Amino acid sequence: MNYGHITLPSISIPVAREVDVLVIGGGASGIAAAIAAAKGGAQTMLVEQRGFLGGMGTVSLVPAFCPFTDKRKPIIRGLGLQLMERMKQACDPEYREEYREVLDWVPIDPEVLKRVYDDAVLESGVTPLYHTFVYDVVLSEDRRSAQGVVVVNKTGRSFIPCRYIIDCSGDGDIAALAGVPFQKGGEAGELQPGSMCYLLANVDRPKFRRFLEESGDTGQLHKTVELAIANGALPEGRKSISGLAWISDYLVGVNFGHVFGVDGTLAEDLTRGAIEGRRTAERQLQFFRSYVPGFEHAHMVASGEQLGIRETRRIEGDYILTVDDFLAARSFPDDIARNAYYIDIHLANSKSEMTFTHLPPGVSHGVPYRIMLPVGIDNLWVAGRCVSSDRAVQGSLRVMPNCFSMGQAAGTAAALALRDGVGSRGISVAELQQRLLEQDVWLGEDFIPSEEQKEGNAP
Ligand SMILES: Cc1cc2nc3c(=O)[nH]c(=O)nc-3n(C[C@H](O)[C@H](O)[C@H](O)COP(=O)(O)OP(=O)(O)OC[C@H]3O[C@@H](n4cnc5c(N)ncnc54)[C@H](O)[C@@H]3O)c2cc1C
Known part of the structure; x- marks a missing residue:
């Protein structure tokens, strides 16, 4: 929808107080950042x-945290693991009991999680600004650094100046x-589909379990879904x-089915995706009630505020992590985390196949710092x-x-950059790794601290 352009009169907008670090986007990455x-x-x-x-x-009701382990041990530790454990502690006693030792596929109680996140950011001293959309960035004259962002909210438009920006908008x-520069989707521009996740109350888990035992169907209801199709x-x-x-036993989060052809960077697509997603969810509710014992009286208490979006842009960084790095379980000198989650690419249309590629249990690859450094800008992560990866690794x-990692x-x-008055590429990566280790991050059994780290005097 574009019928040309108009030029708006130049306007002056209020300038907010400068902050050191501005994080845009309050998802898993933004909260941790x-x-x-x-x-x-x-x-x-x-x-x-x-x-x-x-x-x-929470926005799209994605129902569970993916694994924190490589099937042998926890490999995602640090803040992410702490926040998930904190959510467990804030849940009902039955929930705590059931998931106490579980680190993989832990269900999300979205209302509990929202409060846990509020508390965690406030306790750390972060200033949250909700209900605020960033719609522009102001660059320095040489275009090598960002000076701040332009936001719009109920108060109006304003400019927030800052020393550093961390882009956690997901897009x-x-x-x-x-x-x-960035890439979006596959060779032909195809994107993974979105899914409208939702919460069903008034379900009967013991009855559902008995149905699985008696019917021999899987927890993902392969037979029942095929029959319904x-x-x-x-x-x-x-x-x-x-x-x-x-x-x-009476409340379940559901991630089921796809909405195709939605580009999460386009408002028109998101609108269509939301409407189609809710229609799909309603049809699925009828399926559950009619086909799945234990769900006869299921009641949909909430669907995602937005269609769940799996992929949009992949920003080009100083390094592009590839499927070859993934398959070779490669480590890098600037690793800041490890990853063992499988390549999980959902079909681009209802006829195409899904792709799953697993690493063997106990195996992970390194996640290098450079994939978070957008080319050409010095104070932006x-x-x-x-982040910067090929499509498979995304x-x-x-x-x-x-x-989170x-x-x-x-x-x-x-x-660290703020302390040293340098850009994102000017910090000591050895010191960054040391700081992460101190924060309980795991960098792999083969991670060899540099001499500086071993002596505890990284610059
Ligand atoms: C259907 C579906 C199922 C999934 N299943 C799982 C699963 O089971 N387990 C799992 O761990 N992961 C799963 N994922 C993946 C995972 O949920 C996301 O990839 C992950 O949450 C991305 O985190 P993020 O911080 O990069 O971005 P997001 O979670 O998307 O957060 C970005 C935030 O930025 C805000 N934002 C965006 N643009 C702006 C702007 N311009 N101004 C202000 N705010 C802005 C958004 O409102 C949002 O809160 C699933 C994803 C989908 C879609």
Whole structure:
């Protein structure tokens, strides 16, 4: 929808107080980035367009945290693991009991998680600014650094100046506005589909379990979904449910089915996706009630405020992490995290196949610092699902545990850059790694601290 352009009269807008580190986007990556930057001593503001934190995990009701382990041991530790454990502690006693020892596929109670995130950012000294959308970035004359962002909210428009920016918008909005090159989707521009996740109350888990035992169907309901598709009760498409996440015996989070052809960087597409997603969810509710014992009286208490978006931009950074790095379980001198989650690319249309590529249990690859450094800009990091990788690796790196790790590293790096008065590429990576180790981040069994780190006097 573009019928030409108009030129607006130049306007002057109020300037807010300068902050050291501005984090844009309050999903898993932004929460971790902001907390890490604030704990590192930087005055930090976290700007989020919604009235709460959590990104896909709360906005779009993604029902569970992907694994924090490599099937042998926890490999995502640090802030992400602490926040998930904190959510468990804030949940009901039955929930705590059931998931006490679980680190993989832990169900999300979205209302609990929102409050946990609020508390965690406030305790760390971050200034949150919700209900605020960033729509422009102001660059220096040489276009090598960002001077701040232009936001709009109920108060009006304003400019927030800052020393450093961490783009955790999931879509790389700030990097794209700053003119950093990016790729979007596959060769033909195809994108992974979105999904409208939702919460069903008034379900009966013991009855559902008995049904699985008696019918021999899987937890993803392969047989039942195929039958419903054959009967025309569900449309053609994925022949199983992606996930049921049981928050209690009577409340379950559902991730099921796809909405195709939605580009999450276009408002028109998001609008269509929301409407189609809600229609799909309603049809699925009828399927559950009619086909799945234990769901006869299911009641949909909430669907995602936005269609869940799996992929949009991949911002070009100093290094592009590739599928070859993933398969070779490669480590890098500037690793800031490890990843073992499988490549999980969902079909681009109802006829195409899904791609899954697993690393063997106990194996992970390194996540280098350079994939968070957008080319050409000195005071900007990108963390989260839009970091610099090829499409296959994005299908793995994009999940919440990894977003926490990357955010924590970016925030820690920003605080170091502030202290030393340098850009994102001017910090000591050895010191960054040392700081992350001190924050309980795991960098791999083969990680060899540099001489500086061993002596405890990294510059
Ligand atoms: C259907 C679906 C199922 C998934 N299943 C799982 C799963 O089971 N487990 C798992 O761990 N991961 C899963 N994922 C992946 C995971 O949820 C996301 O990739 C991850 O949350 C991305 O985190 P992020 O911080 O990069 O971005 P997001 O979570 O998208 O957060 C970005 C935040 O930035 C805000 N924002 C964006 N632009 C602006 C702007 N211009 N101004 C202000 N604010 C802005 C948004 O409102 C949002 O809160 C799933 C994803 C989808 C879509």
